[in-house]
Amino acid sequence: MRYTISGKNIEITNALREVATNKLSKLEKYFSEDTEVQVTLSVLKKNHIIEVTLPLKGTIIRAEEEAENMYAAIDLVIDVLERQLLRHKKKLINRHRHHGTFRTAFAQVDYEDDEGLAIVRSKKFPIKPMDAEEACMEMELLGHSFFVFRDRDTEELAVVYKRKDGQFGLISPE
Structure with a gap:
């Protein structure tokens, strides 16, 4: 390494x-x-x-x-x-x-520190179809406070996030 x-x-x-x-x-x-x-x-x-x-x-x-x-x-x-x-x-x-x-x-992924005026860092990543439970697990694995994913059932984009009380929230379009 x-x-x-x-x-x-x-x-x-x-x-x-x-x-x-x-x-x-x-x-x-x-x-x-x-x-x-x-x-x-x-x-x-x-x-x-x-x-x-x-x-x-x-x-x-x-x-x-x-x-x-x-x-x-x-x-x-x-x-x-x-x-x-x-x-x-x-x-x-x-x-x-x-x-x-x-x-x-495992594979090498390019790591960039973009220094802009408004956007400090930008990422592009493939959005995989999964259910909310898998998205929560992935979010925890990454150590992030939110995670964007494609809902396996509706095929719509959705976001899971960690609430201040330690529970998880789900944001999905109507």
């Missing part, structure tokens, strides 16, 4: 870079050598935050954790990523769409 480690409000020392790389190397068994891993380390007040983005074929695994020191945050994010990858692996196996090895299900 190739690592791109960047920092916000923190200087990335060689020791910090080495610890992050060594800990993330535990996940190499799931990926090919050309997989690009985006790691962002940041400090906000007294919180140390790490965000890791792993592009996969058809989806993106993303985890963000914060702790009182960066080394603890790195350990926490590794645990979250391992759980997400195992959940994703089970999902692939259960759907019988898994062809070849688990490693072949």
Whole structure:
């Protein structure tokens, strides 16, 4: 795996870079050598935050954790990523769409940081037909607060989102 480690409000020392790389190397068994891993380390007040983005074929695994020191945050994010990858692996196996090895299900996805005046980042992705429950699972897997999908029954676009009370909401056209 190739690592791109960047920092916000923190200087990335060689020791910090080495610890992050060594800990993330535990996940190499799931990926090919050309997989690009985006790691962002940041400090906000007294919180140390790490965000890791792993592009996969058809989806993106993303985890963000914060702790009182960066080394603890790195350990926490590794645990979250391992759980997400195992959940994703089970999902692939259960759907019988898994062809070849688990490693072949992953592919390099271009990662861009678009800096515009109004739109900070833009993404294009295929919208797959699924039911609301699958969309909620995908949203949780990505670590997002909403997810756009095509309803399998109506073939209309719909959005699931996570409410402040922890429940899920569904937005669909009339």
